Amino acid sequence: MKFCINNGLIVDPHQASPFLGNLVIENGIITEIVPAKQNPAAVQSDSETAHEGTIEDNHTIDVSGKADVHTIDARGNWVVPGLIDLHVHFREPGFEYKEDIQSGCESAAAGGFTMVCCMPNTSPVIDTPEVVRFIRKKADAGNGVDVSCIGAISKGQDGIELVDYEGMLVDGGICGISEDGKTVADESVMLEAMKKAKELGLTVYSHAEPEAEIVKRDLALAKQSGCRLHFCHISEKASIALIRHAKEGGLAVTAETAPHYFALTSEEVQGDPNKKMNPPLGTKADREAVMQALRDGTLDAIATDHAPHHINEKSVPYELAPNGVIGLETSFAISYTKLVRAGILTPAELVKKMSCKPAEILGIHSGRIEIGRPADLAIIDVEAEYEIGSEPFRSKSANSPFLGERVFGRILYTIKDGAVIWNASEASGCMKSGG
Structure with missing residues (x-):
């Protein structure tokens, strides 16, 4: 299995600063990290606006015509270690x-x-x-x-x-x-x-x-x-x-x-x-x-x-x-x-x-986005605002101290060893209620 994550803001503390880029994942391993060519809009690394900046389309990874390659467009979102x-x-x-x-x-x-x-x-x-x-x-x-x-x-x-x-x-x-x-x-x-x-x-x-x-x-x-x-x-x-x-x-x-x-x-x-x-x-x-x-x-x-x-x-x-x-x-x-x-x-x-x-x-070799390491990742829309409790929890229980709180930061995807184990868009229709 091979897929690409394009256009995301890669936030990894082991890097000098967050950067807009693309990832290639093959057989569960990160095989390429391709910084994207940016338009002049600056990428800020020290505030909530760290996702800003645009990527020229010709600097995404081209997988057109390759049926065996899956892509996720992470434009405007953070890509972080799991x-x-x-x-x-x-x-x-x-x-x-x-x-x-x-x-x-x-x-x-x-x-x-x-x-x-x-x-x-x-x-x-x-x-x-x-x-x-x-x-x-x-x-x-x-x-x-x-x-x-x-x-x-x-x-x-x-x-x-x-x-x-x-x-x-x-x-x-x-x-x-x-x-x-x-x-x-x-x-x-x-x-x-x-x-x-x-x-x-x-x-x-x-x-x-x-x-x-x-x-x-x-x-x-x-x-x-x-x-x-x-x-x-x-x-x-x-x-x-x-x-x-x-x-x-x-x-x-x-x-x-x-x-x-x-x-x-x-x-x-x-x-x-x-x-x-x-x-x-x-x-x-x-x-x-x-x-x-x-x-x-x-x-x-x-x-x-x-x-x-x-x-x-x-x-x-x-x-x-x-x-x-x-x-x-x-x-x-x-x-x-x-x-x-x-x-x-x-x-x-x-x-x-x-x-x-x-x-x-x-003492484990996780917490990094690096070539040769397992693709354990989360893709997050930090501009998404929502109310906690407005959607059912995946947990059996619902005893959150934050019910009714409005927050920013929706987990769009969670990826473990290169496999998508959480896709918010697919899960939204089948979430069970707490109890």
Whole structure:
């Protein structure tokens, strides 16, 4: 299979700046990158107008008369490396009524994601090779989205006995360990896990609760053990200050936040169960600190913490509702609208947070548009404005904190290994309602 993507603005942070160009893909691999000859209209790389500029038609790739070649005209749209989410909950096994691996992968593709990392709070917990194999088998039968597992730190997530990490590493198993939704309370157990992770080359994903207190503790343990440490869903000003100080001191630590922490504050909760998550929404000062930390690199990545719940579980008073919100299908649009259009990040910086840096944290050769690499891509119309919730989600669930929000940035295509796994125009007529 060979096809061309013509006329798009290629936004890859590994390039000097975004540029108008064309891609040739053969057998799932990028084989040519052809910069287009532009008319005088300048291409701006530091604002939401980065898509502007025109391409002379005689500089698209000519495939006329070649029946075996498919083309996508990306004129006026961004072409970016496939997005990578370090933090999702696909609920299977055990809670398939909320989400399963198939629906989670469909949701991911609709959001421009070509790879996701599943947290271990399933039932049974991801704490044995058998559960890892089960998830990978389910994912292999899906739409092509890569699904990687993050294993539990302790058996049953009880914080007492360490899991057999070596066993879960077999056949490409887990990409890291985490207690997910919990914190290992026993400092000696956490230190032992970090030392083992260091020995095996695994990253420890810390769900710090209470946030600042455990961030401080786990930074000290990481310094002692030498392990790779990544903090999940950072939301507080105090935590950010601790991570920034650790990075300035040379500690190899990374951290993520989620769109709701730079788009919303606690003042906007107003008893809405769809705005209940853990950690909870912070103050305006926390939100400002998150945005500044994204700008200066203290926060390396944007993840979704995609956490589906059945509509009945969220249709209760706020205090009775479970924590968690969905985010795969809204992450890019919220991030682009709140960060790029607001002048907080450049287009390339946003793509770095959502693709390149997650790939680096995982230690994989993704997050690039480069000859010889797999064609994992998303094509995005950043000028498309729409209301979140006006179309049904591909997820089984609809517990988004952004229902009714008007945003910019529609995912037109998601391409994995050269195959189109999301085409918005084809999907619009067959989307299922959430529940």
